[in-house]
Amino acid sequence: MIDASGSVTLSTQNLCRNFGHHAVVYDVNLQLRRGEVLGLLGPNGAGKSTTMRMLSGNLAPTSGSIEICGIDLLDKPLEAKAHLGFLPEVPPLYFDMTVDEYLLLVARLHRVDKQAMQTMLKDVKQRCGLGHQSKHLIGALSKGFQQRVGIAQAIIHNPDVIILDEPTVGLDPNQILEIRRLIIELGVASSVILSTHILPEVENVCDRVQIMHKGTVVFDQTMIELRQQDSNLGDIFTQLTQS
Amino acid sequence: MVVTIIRKELSMLFISPLAWIMLALIQLVFAGFFLVRLDAFLEIQSQLLQVINSPGITEVIISPVFALAAIVLLMLTPILSMRLLAEERRNRTLTLLISSPVSITDIVLGKFLGLMIFLAVVVMLIVTLSISLRIGGVLDLGLLLSNTLGLFLVTACFSALGLYVSSLTAQPAIAAIGSLGVLLGLWVIDLVASETEGWIHYISLLKHFRYFNQGLIDTLSIAYCVLFIVTFLVLTIRRLNGERLHG
Numbered sequence: 318m319i320d321a322s323g324s325v326t327l328s329t330q331n332l333c334r335n336f337g338h339h340a341v342v343y344d345v346n347l348q349l350r351r352g353e354v355l356g357l358l359g360p361n362g363a364g365k366s367t368t369m370r371m372l373s374g375n376l377a378p379t380s381g382s383i384e385i386c387g388i389d390l391l392d393k394p395l396e397a398k399a400h401l402g403f404l405p406e407v408p409p410l411y412f413d414m415t416v417d418e419y420l421l422l423v424a425r426l427h428r429v430d431k432q433a434m435q436t437m438l439k440d441v442k443q444r445c446g447l448g449h450q451s452k453h454l455i456g457a458l459s460k461g462f463q464q465r466v467g468i469a470q471a472i473i474h475n476p477d478v479i480i481l482d483e484p485t486v487g488l489d490p491n492q493i494l495e496i497r498r499l500i501i502e503l504g505v506a507s508s509v510i511l512s513t514h515i516l517p518e519v520e521n522v523c524d525r526v527q528i529m530h531k532g533t534v535v536f537d538q539t540m541i542e543l544r545q546q547d548s549n550l551g552d553i554f555t556q557l558t559q560s
Numbered sequence: 561m562v563v564t565i566i567r568k569e570l571s572m573l574f575i576s577p578l579a580w581i582m583l584a585l586i587q588l589v590f591a592g593f594f595l596v597r598l599d600a601f602l603e604i605q606s607q608l609l610q611v612i613n614s615p616g617i618t619e620v621i622i623s624p625v626f627a628l629a630a631i632v633l634l635m636l637t638p639i640l641s642m643r644l645l646a647e648e649r650r651n652r653t654l655t656l657l658i659s660s661p662v663s664i665t666d667i668v669l670g671k672f673l674g675l676m677i678f679l680a681v682v683v684m685l686i687v688t689l690s691i692s693l694r695i696g697g698v699l700d701l702g703l704l705l706s707n708t709l710g711l712f713l714v715t716a717c718f719s720a721l722g723l724y725v726s727s728l729t730a731q732p733a734i735a736a737i738g739s740l741g742v743l744l745g746l747w748v749i750d751l752v753a754s755e756t757e758g759w760i761h762y763i764s765l766l767k768h769f770r771y772f773n774q775g776l777i778d779t780l781s782i783a784y785c786v787l788f789i790v791t792f793l794v795l796t797i798r799r800l801n802g803e804r805l806h807g
Contacts, residue, residue, distance in 0.1 A: 373659040377805045398661040409656035413575050425564045426660040470656070 325387075326351050326400070326508045327372070327478045332381035334367055341367050342532045345381075347510075349478070354504035356523035357512040360558050363529040365512040366406055369482050372510070373403035386477050399427065402476035406483055408467025412456030416447055416466055419455055420473055427474035437473055444499060445469040460487040468496065472503060479503055481511045485518065497522050516551050526550065530558045561662045565670020566677065569644075573678055582636060587685055593628055594689055597621040618700035622690045623773055626707040629686050630769050633679070633715050634743050640678065641722025642736035644671045645796075649730040664800045668793055672723055679715045683708060703775040710772020713785040714765050718743060720792035727799045 325348055332345040342364040349355055359365050370376040372383060374394055383390040383397075390397040411419055420441065424434050442448050445465045450458060455466055464487055471479055484500070485493045500522050503509050513519060519526055526543065528536035535557050543550065573579045601620045608614040648654040657667050687708055693699060718739075725739040726732070743765075750764035761767045765788070768781035 373655075375655055375658050375804065395661045395663060398659060401659065403655070403659040405652065405655045407652040409653040410651070411572065411653055412651070413572065418571070422564075422568055423656070423660075425567075426561075426657070426662055428561075428661065 324351050325349065327383075327385055327510070329372070329383045330381055332368070332371060332383065333379045334364075334371060334376065335379045340532055342371070342378075344533050345529075346534070347372075347527070349508040349510065351477070351508055352505060353525060354500060354509045354511065354523045356519035356526045357510060357529060358514075358516070358519060358526060358554060359512075359529035363558070364532040365529055366482055368529070369403070369480050369510070369512060370405070372478075373401060373405075373480055374398055375403075375405075399474075400477040402471035402474065402479045404467050404471040404481045404484055408463060408470070410455045410463060410466060410470075413454065415452050415454055416442070416458075417451045419466065420469055423470045424473050427476075429474050437475075441469045441473045444472070444502075446495060461489060461492050464488055465492075465496075468499070475507070477507050479507055479509045481509065483512055483514070485513065485515065493518075516554065520550060528554060528557055561666045562670045562673065565657075565662070565667055566674040569671055569674025570677060573640075573674070578639075579678065582640070583682065583685070586632065586636070586682055589632065590625060590629060590686055590689060594621065594625050597624055598693075616700055617693055617697045618690075618703045621693065622699075622704060623707060625686065625690065626711055627770075627773050629683075629711055630714055630766060630773075631747075633682070633711070634718060634747065634766075635740065637679070637715060637718035638722050638725075638736045638739040638743065640675060641719055641726055641739060642732040643726070644675065644723050645726040645800075646729050646732040646735040650732070658800075658804070664797055668723065668796045668800065672719060672793060675719045675723070676716055679719065680712065683711050683715065686711070700775075706772050706775045706777050709777065710769050710781075713772070713782065714769045717765055717785050717788045717792075720789040720796075724792040724796045724799070727796045 327347065327349040329345060329347045332342060332347075333340065334342040345364075345368055347355070357365050357368070367376065371378050372390075374390055374397070377391070385397040386400045388397040388400070411422075414422070417438065420438055421434065424437060429437060442451065445468055447462070447465055447469060450462060450466075455463060458466065464484070468481070468484055471481065481500070485496050488496060497518065500509055500511060504522075504524070511518075511522070520540070523540060525539045526536065527534050536553060598621055601617060645654070648657070658664070687704070690699070690704055721742060722735070722739040725742065726735040729735050729738070746763070746765050749760060750766045752760065762780075762784065765785075768778075768784055771778045771781050
């Protein structure tokens with residue numbers, strides 16, 4: 318596993334989370350390098366969202382540790398979260414705000430420099446295709462545009478680690494292509510974790526695949542290895558998660 | 561970071577019509593009541609002149625206006641405080657604040673102070689109303705000051721309680737009814753306390769406000785209000801932290 322392509326930006330050790338006596342996630346070890354896009358697959362209820370909520374600091378793990386850019390998320394949450402961008406399943410949008418107001422609020426929350434704020438805002442709107450929606454109320458936008466605002470919110474401060482929980486839900490085929498292109502672009506300078514149900518998305522976008530089942534990782538391989546073995550991701554998924 | 565949260569809370573408050581309607585209605589009610597008291601004062605003014613050490617305009621007009629304001633704010637603060645955390649939770653926007661590099665203490669303090677700035681505007685409107693009496697008379701500024709301080713402190717207590725109740729639920733309406741219920745309960749204690757002079761009257765917020773209303777700045781009352789505020793803010797912080805720990 319010695320790969321000199323980039324430094325480790327996110328790592329977890331034996332991550333576990335119980336709800337009551339029920340272990341939802343156990344023994345999850347992740348390692349993500351700069352410039353890597355990791356696809357997290359799994360059937361409903363496999364623990365993907367719980368894992369992502371833990372990585373973003375919204376849920377404390379029962380045991381195990383999380384490090385973001387070498388900073389322990391549990392010991393120094395504020396420093397660690399500064400390197401993080403998170404898009405939850407339901408985008409956290411204030412419907413009464415305009416797109417500009419909202420994105421500026423997010424930038425301020427992430428302590429973006431005042432001088433850099435306007436250029437960053439312009440840049441992120443252009444990347445997410447929101448150029449013409451600046452003055453629109455978020456509540457009045459269509460689902461697809463709201464999802465784009467959600468993604469813009471996660472990347473406005475140029476974080477090192479970007480966590481996207483089902484980013485292409487509710488988008489039309491053209492938008493899906495645009496977002497995939499955006500994710501590939503983001504994966505050059507940062508690391509991206511993306512959870513999805515759409516297998517072709519993983520094949521197109523990701524450098525590495527992990528499949529979660531019943532709270533733990535049952536499959537972990539890079540796309541290059543997968544292509545060399547000439548195996549079909551769909552077959553592997555069905556095999557591993559139907560038992 | 562607290563400032564960012566305060567700015568956000570205030571802008572969210574003022575882009576909705578609720579805040580403006582509320583400010584207008586409050587001002588209408590207070591101005592109406594103020595004029596009624598002024599009218600009554602002018603009627604009895606000639607009789608008051610014959611009494612030695614008679615009450616002045618501050619006692620006859622301003623104190624009752626502040627007493628009414630305390631009760632009106634008791635009813636209205638829950639409507640303003642209900643959205644603070646319950647709505648964020650219902651719209652799933654709390655996630656944004658928690659995944660940002662902002663501590664939970666900053667979130668809670670920012671929300672509390674944002675609401676307090678709005679309520680301070682309400683209090684200042686009443687003070688301005690009172691100061692307008694200087695056109696035709698002399699004000700007892702000490703009494704006005706103690707009333708202002710008292711009203712500010714009890715509304716801070718209402719807000720802290722409202723914020724805590726709002727952190728318990730995802731339904732703003734339930735948060736409003738819940739905190740209104742508790743505040744009404746604290747008021748009813750006041751009615752009981754006025755009959756039986758026991759320890760129980762120390763708990764009532766409005767009992768403490770009554771001292772301020774009479775012009776008595778009591779350290780015990782100030783300490784009680786400060787303790788009340790701190791307790792509920794700490795409980796809110798603990799509640800939000802607990803959510804992260806226990807799911």
